[in-house]
Amino acid sequence: MKNKLLLLCLVLSLVLVACGSKEEPKQTTDDADDSQGLLLDDKGNPKDTIQVDEKTEKAVKDTIEKNRKSLNDGNVDEYIKTIDTDSKQLDVKEEEKVLKDTLENYKFDKKISNIKFLEKKKDQIVVFYNVETTAHPKNGSEDEKKSFNEVVTLVKKDGTYKFSKMAQAAI
Template sequence: MYELKNKLLLLCLSVCLVLVACGSKEEEKPSTDNAKESKGILLDDKGNPKKTIKVNKDTEKAVKDVIEQNRKSLNEGNVEAYIETIDHDSKHLNAKEEEKVLKDTLKNYQFDKKIKNIKFLKEKNNEVVVFYNVDTTAHPKNGGKDEQKSFNEVVTLVKKDGKYKYSKMSQAAI
């Protein structure tokens, strides 16, 4: 039973974070005495990034739409729609590996992923960096105990052919 819980935890994090085989380097965190931090992002006492930017309404809508598609497709178990949200040329995410892991994981689990508090951190050329909070519950299809995880996620999205795609993902537990 203990081994099953560990496997579930690993699979949940792997799928929800889309970090399998990404091999991204850890970003250095700024040193502070009493501040909360998340992947080098300085957070205020409410868990919000201290430095955010405003983007134009079209960019904001396009980015939020792809974040929602990614979240919704995971919850629905729609692997094809999920993989459409990933940049297949990314140096940090391997779309083929993500697809394989997701298909294998969805045989045994159903997910309920919720995203809130979307904040824009950086915009340059056709790339945006976004911060948000995630609450995820993995429901074992065999009727086992649900596993819940909450974390902050920092994602980089690139615009290709008029649509934003996930290029890099990093997370830090709350």
């Protein structure tokens, strides 16, 4: 049972964090990981947030929702459409393979709340949110629940935002 739990945690981390297998070049101060140095208040909210216009907010939230819904529905093709094919962190082919393999054995119930905007540069936006995920094993084993904060970077391509980076921190 412990081996199954360890495997489930590993697979969930791969799927939920979307750790691609692409090698990243050494980071400079300008492109350092967006999750580093994130200060949270006593309620778990980021201290430094920004306001964005309604159009940007809706577009970003639509992409986040499409990503969440496609995972819950087990729709790999729609999930992959939310990922930037030019990402230095996320490898679309690897994401697709891991997700397909995982969805053979699990159904997910992912919930997102508390979306906060952290940074906006030209066609790139950094967002924080809380995630609650339940993995339902298709073999009837006990459900596994996980809660965490996620910091994602989305880039705008052809008028649509796509996930470019993802980082998670357990809460």
